[in-house]
Amino acid sequence: MTAVSPRSALSNYTRPARTRSSRLRWRIERRAQPLNLGLFRFGAVFLGILLSLAVAPLFTSASASTLYSSMWSGTLGTTTGLENVLTIAIPLVLCGLAASIPYRLQLWNVGIDGQIYMGAWAASGISYHLTNQRSFIIIPIMLLAAMVAGGLWILIPTLARVFLGVSEVITTFLMNFVALGWLMYWATGPWYAPSAAGGVFAIAIPTQADLGLLNVHNVVVNWGILIALSLPLVFWAANRYSRWGYEITMIGASEKAGRYAGMNVKRTLITTMLIGGALGGLAGALNLMGTNYQLTPGVTNNTGFNGLIIAVLAGANEIGVLVLGLVYSVLLSAGDAIQVVGGSADMVFAVIGVTLIFGTFGEAYARLHLVRTRPPEVPATKPVDAA
Amino acid sequence: MNDTLLVASIASAISSSTAVLIAATGELLVEKTGVYNIALEGVMLVGALAGFLADLATGSWLLGLLVAAFAGGLFALLYGVITVLFRTDLIVVGVALILVAEGITSTLGTSHVGQSAKSVIPIWNVPILSHIPFLGPAIFRQSIVTYIAMLLPVGAAYLLNRTRHGLNMKAIGENPDAADTSGISVIGWRLFYTTVGGAFAGIGGAVITLGIVKDWVSDVTAGEGWIAFAVVFFSGWQPGWIIVGAYFFGSLSVLGDVGQALGWPIPSEFFTILPYLGTVLVMILRAWLQRRRGAVSWPAALGLPFYRG
Secondary structure, eight states: OOOOOHHHHTTTOOOOOOHHHHSOEEEEEEOSSOOOHHHHHHHHHHHHHHHHHHHGGGGSSSOHHHHHHHHHHHTTSSHHHHHHHHHHHHHHHHHHHHHHHHHTTTOOOOOHHHHHHHHHHHHHHHHHTOTTSOHHHHHHHHHHHHHHHHHHHTHHHHHHHHHHOOOHHHHHHHHHHHHHHHHHHHHHTTTBOOOTTOSOOBOBOOGGGSOOEEEETTEEEETHHHHHHHHHHHHHHHHHHSHHHHHHHHHHHOHHHHHHTTOOHHHHHHHHHHHHHHHHHHHHHHHIIIIIOBOOGGGOSSHHHHHHHHHHHTTTOHHHHHHHHHHHHHHHHHHHHHHTTTOOTHHHHHHHHHHHHHHHHHHHHHHEEEEEEOOOOOOOOOOOOOO | OOHHHHHHHHHHHHHHHHHHHHHHHHHHHHHHTTOOOTTHHHHHHHHHHHHHHHHHHHSOHHHHHHHHHHHHHHHHHHHHIIIIITOOOHHHHHHHHHHHHHHHHHHHHGGGTTOBOSSOOOEEEOTTGGGSTTHHHHHSEEEHHHHHHHHHHHHHHHHHHHSHHHHHHHHHHHOHHHHHHTTOOHHHHHHHHHHHHHHHHHHHHHHIIIIISOBOOTTTTTTHHHHHHHHHHHTTTOHHHHHHHHHHHHHHHHHHHHHHHHTOSSOHHHHHHHHHHHHHHHHHHHHHHHHHHTOOOSOTTTTOOOOOO
8 A cells, every 4th residue: 555645646736727817907009009199199289288387376475466467478478488488499499300200211310409509600700801891791691500410410420320320319319418518618718709798708700690580470589480380391301202201201201111212221311410410500590690699508499409309209290290399389478477476497397298298198199998808718737546 | 547536436436336337237137028217317316316215214324224125116116016017118207207207306306406415435445455556546545325226237147147037027028928837927027126126226326315425406317217227228237338338427417527526628528428438438339349249139029018929
């Protein structure tokens, strides 16, 4: 007689299915048919803005009514407010384009602030040599110089990305610090202008280089606004109707497909990035010639980052960039306005970040849904009979 | 260059690399599981302010670091939930959270700008080694956290290469489908390590406010989060190279002080941009060398959202 070991006694015992796995569980899954991405993204952005407005009084010492009335009068409620909004919109829309055009190829231009610095620097530098020239000569030359400088500024990260696969997200961003250092060197060194108010300012650009003013129904804005309003339309048309636009759409959808179709993928990637850089430089020049009139680090105020956000929320659609650029200009002007009643201008950055997160959530909701399912039953294995 | 200056420069280079070293090690762990936290700069800022405020409130740098780790971890978990769970774009959310962090920290920190930390991370002279003539003062008279930071990549290397869990982590980053099939929770571990990496970055930020700069100013991290992010790319996802990258950055950032001390006829702005420009150039150089060797080493699923089936 052999002793029955407890182990063999259990050999006919089938373990009951684990209760945990057969429970109903929440899971996030892809929708079979995604909802309208753009609609949900835009909707979520506006929801985010409304929510931020609703909680804004909690973060400031001012009363809600003072806060809202100062926001209104600082943006759309008064002529000065409207002028502020439109002036801020000029660089913002251009930066939105500077990010959105590379973004169509899944390329990230995170270095727009650097391109703004370099554009403004180049425009200043060339204007000092053209002090005797008339406006219609000096202004185009300055704008051109700014675009070349912005394009050159993104050249090294672009080549590194296209030929060596170095992430352009990091390199373009780090180049911002380099551009700032470069600007500080010129503004505190060779072009230094003593300023009574403090802060770093270079010598003012010649007055005939200042952008002229437009007066529409007593709303006075420099005519850079015409560039900001028309360029999105130009690029929208170019993307839809030109060969370049077609190549971008195709390569953006699939680099391989583009290559098989005989397109020069590398050339398209490079030109697209350079155009993005040039637009960043142009934004810098317009800021310099329209608002600052002196080279200063204040020539950009996170405008590049905000432009990137606009481009992403607009889904790289140029018309969307224009619309969202105007919306965000209202937000930024409101941020400036509430400073007077004790709000913090930095809070606007947080608000913009929050709206961006809302936008991505909206897009996620259009793509994904939450389902509650039971995992499929695992067929129970037959117990192995002892031989 | 005389000896005293050289010693002081080396010591300063090592101490100013600490924050980047800690943050980059944490980021390495995150990226090994296939997620990159591009909001690192924001996480460091949050940690820097949280640690600083906790230090002011309690007068203890250790509590400051713990609070920084907690705040950084929480902020990174938010990033993880938005990107990993809801499968949104890493870069978009990263940029958004950096802006959120900048806005919140500058707003909350306004009244503390320029204030000094109450208790700073103390210096520990290693008993015997600190008396070695040249090397002692250069290397072995650092803050306690600096020594720990040096060991972190070693620990990360051990975790990744010598433990079963480390292999699972790498499996999640290289082939999440296979890992999922073998019963590893891909989403769960990705969220876990995003949080851990955030805690590292939070401590890194607090090391700046409590050990390096020792006070609070808006945007105190000044791009160090981005440099830590770049150091991970530069390292080729190898812990040993993280140390090299971080100390390379530290050396560049003290070069300005050396130049000033020796009266080099070079504008100070050049030295300010050197760490950033140097990081870019080194990344390009390394990619070029790797291209020639034909070795590409990033985790295969890095940055890709995970869907089952």
